[in-house]
Amino acid sequence: MHPESELTRFRKLLDYGRGGELYLYPVRRSEYPDEASEEFTAKVVPMMRSWFDIEMSKPATQFQAKTLVVEWIVNGHKTHEFRLI
Numbered sequence: 202m203h204p205e206s207e208l209t210r211f212r213k214l215l216d217y218g219r220g221g222e223l224y225l226y227p228v229r230r231s232e233y234p235d236e237a238s239e240e241f242t243a244k245v246v247p248m249m250r251s252w253f254d255i256e257m258s259k260p261a262t263q264f265q266a267k268t269l270v271v272e273w274i275v276n277g278h279k280t281h282e283f284r285l286i
Contacts, residue, residue: 221253228273237273245271245278 252269266285271278 221257233273237278240278248280 249269249271256267268283268285270281270283272281273279
């Protein structure tokens, strides 16, 4: 058996796996109207699922570590996408 090459060891270090994490942070009810809750359920959650499915369906050669952030601002939800480099 041949010893493991430096390149193989380096690739193993870079292999973070392909998975996802979901973090939810509380918002005060007084700052989050009922319409926002309805929008989150009807539009934001399906959009997040679609985004996640698209990212996970990319081949390994196109996969990039990304973060999708959804925040509530006074008049609606705003999304941000960050790519980790």
